[in-house]
Amino acid sequence: MPEIELNLISGRTIHQGVSMEAGKEKPAYTKACGIIEMDDADFKRLGAWRNTNVRVTSEYGSVVVKAIQTTQGPHPGVAFIPMGPWANMVISPNTYSTGMPTFKGVPVKVEVAADEPVYDSLELVRKACRGEI
Amino acid sequence: MAKIISDVVCPFCGTLCDDLEVKVSDDGKEILEVYNACVIGTEKFLHSQAKDRLTVPMKQDEEGNWNEVSVDDAVEYTAQMLCNAKKPLMYGWSSTNCEAQSKGHEIAELVGGVVDNTATVCHGTTLIAVQDVGVPSCTLGEVKNRADRIVFWGCNPAHAHPRHMSRYSIFPRGFFTGKGHKARKMVVVDPRSTDTAKMADLHMQIEQGRDYELLSALRVAIRGNPLPETVAGIPRETIQDVAETLKSGRFVVIFFGMGVTQSLSKNHNIDIAIALTRDLNDYTKAAIMPMRGHYNVTGSGQVLGWQFGYPFCVDLSRGFARYNPGDSTSNDLLRRGEVDAVFVLGSDPGAHFPISSVKKIAQLPSVCVEPHYTPTTAVCKLHMPVAFVGVEEGGCAYRMDNVPIETRKVVEPPEGMLSDEEFLERVLERVKEIKGVA
Numbered sequence A: 001m002p003e004i005e006l007n008l009i010s011g012r013t014i015h016q017g018v019s020m021e022a023g024k025e026k027p028a029y030t031k032a033c034g035i036i037e038m039d040d041a042d043f044k045r046l047g048a049w050r051n052t053n054v055r056v057t058s059e060y061g062s063v064v065v066k067a068i069q070t071t072q073g074p075h076p077g078v079a080f081i082p083m084g085p086w087a088n089m090v091i092s093p094n095t096y097s098t099g100m101p102t103f104k105g106v107p108v109k110v111e112v113a114a115d116e117p118v119y120d121s122l123e124l125v126r127k128a129c130r131g132e133i
Numbered sequence B: 001m002a003k004i005i006s007d008v009v010c011p012f013c014g015t016l017c018d019d020l021e022v023k024v025s026d027d028g029k030e031i032l033e034v035y036n037a038c039v040i041g042t043e044k045f046l047h048s049q050a051k052d053r054l055t056v057p058m059k060q061d062e063e064g065n066w067n068e069v070s071v072d073d074a075v076e077y078t079a080q081m082l083c084n085a086k087k088p089l090m091y092g093w094s095s096t097n098c099e100a101q102s103k104g105h106e107i108a109e110l111v112g113g114v115v116d117n118t119a120t121v122c123h124g125t126t127l128i129a130v131q132d133v134g135v136p137s138c139t140l141g142e143v144k145n146r147a148d149r150i151v152f153w154g155c156n157p158a159h160a161h162p163r164h165m166s167r168y169s170i171f172p173r174g175f176f177t178g179k180g181h182k183a184r185k186m187v188v189v190d191p192r193s194t195d196t197a198k199m200a201d202l203h204m205q206i207e208q209g210r211d212y213e214l215l216s217a218l219r220v221a222i223r224g225n226p227l228p229e230t231v232a233g234i235p236r237e238t239i240q241d242v243a244e245t246l247k248s249g250r251f252v253v254i255f256f257g258m259g260v261t262q263s264l265s266k267n268h269n270i271d272i273a274i275a276l277t278r279d280l281n282d283y284t285k286a287a288i289m290p291m292r293g294h295y296n297v298t299g300s301g302q303v304l305g306w307q308f309g310y311p312f313c314v315d316l317s318r319g320f321a322r323y324n325p326g327d328s329t330s331n332d333l334l335r336r337g338e339v340d341a342v343f344v345l346g347s348d349p350g351a352h353f354p355i356s357s358v359k360k361i362a363q364l365p366s367v368c369v370e371p372h373y374t375p376t377t378a379v380c381k382l383h384m385p386v387a388f389v390g391v392e393e394g395g396c397a398y399r400m401d402n403v404p405i406e407t408r409k410v411v412e413p414p415e416g417m418l419s420d421e422e423f424l425e426r427v428l429e430r431v432k433e434i435k436g437v438a
């Protein structure tokens, strides 16, 4: 299976804001934030269809999210996961003495994981805390 | 007959829109419609009415099963947990009013806790930079009435602060800005072609994380000194063009967001953005303002400032206030295992902290005071539901430009539901009893 390297950033989206206020346990939140926005060029390099599940892995962790076509591109080489527990499975917790984890600019590997599920936010955090994923 | 409540303040983002109108049922119990708010603000009001809303405190036992407990039990557990801990972390405070914040700080002082707010994962690095070099800023009213050059650096108000551009920064016609957006120039700096960037007169699609270089290059260009061919992926001519655009304005405002505060270089990015603002004042008037996220994160910094002298990560465990970002900040404390209990109110670290920190919270005695189910409530030992501040409770909140605004209560909370302040008041009373202070 091909695997590509991208530079990951996280941040707000309006869907993230709305679905968060509507309840983080609801499917809409997973739909809004359990995703990775990738550029068309990067989909080609990965050899994957849009809307497939992918595994995103960094030095700090790993998470399965759905890869979607970027809504605010083009930005080849850059991937975006809306702020939330999915992004926080892989971003860099290093604060370099500022208190601020490095939520933007984390090298990640992306590979197709079509058969693996995207967990909802509560399940994801619970499983991660219990050491099950 | 429904009635309309006007001048309602939106309790979601730091724009703190104060022109909302809310239609409520005659008995004052139900919100029917929300006018003027953006989609996020509207959802915040409407969701408070959800039928599946939690109204009873829940406690997790050893096996991970949740059981209902009384409010008295919740107060007792919280007070005992805070008093028994050597160094409890009391985190959040950004989605509540200043009154509740100051009550929480009283408890923190008595139990020797660390008080930190969501700036720690948001504009904490801004606060470090402001304390290091100062900040030439202004109010959003001045922006609306005077600013004709607007820079959005590493922020995306179209998504994160949806009414910012229409109320204050780009579209409104102000006293000296009668032509609205037609007479304003908008510059966006972002590694993505965001929905904000698509509206800009000039978009510098910077290489991610190279903000310091580009800010530095702009300072060089403003002085008319030579530049290399490209800096941070931006051609020299574009940088010179932006420098000229800014210099030729009557009032420049630089708004900046997480793109600068969370990328590497962190507070140094903001140091130099402030230096750029200062440089621009040699040619015209310029100000700079952080795009604060939570509606009252600014208020939390203010209240901590009045009471202890520092705006976030205040460590009271030695009996006096210490402030040392990198040491007394939540994520560093959690990762180093330096706190032995966690109290969360008005925020969701479970969703917004790196997972390594969340794992630590899950291992500790912990209380989460929160109206919703969240990843934090999923891992805390006690979930205490409360009324929505800004919807079911009024109180003071600070807008992103440090202007305090009195928020309004529009509906009654469900019967017997405590507000943040009332819950904290009861915990404080119990803490005083346990500690034997009058």
Ligand code: SF4
Binding pocket: B010, B011, B012, B013, B014, B015, B016, B017, B036, B037, B038, B039, B040, B041, B042, B161, B162, B163, B164
């Ligand atoms: S812009 Fe912010 S404060 Fe204004 S209505 Fe939207 S969420 Fe509320």
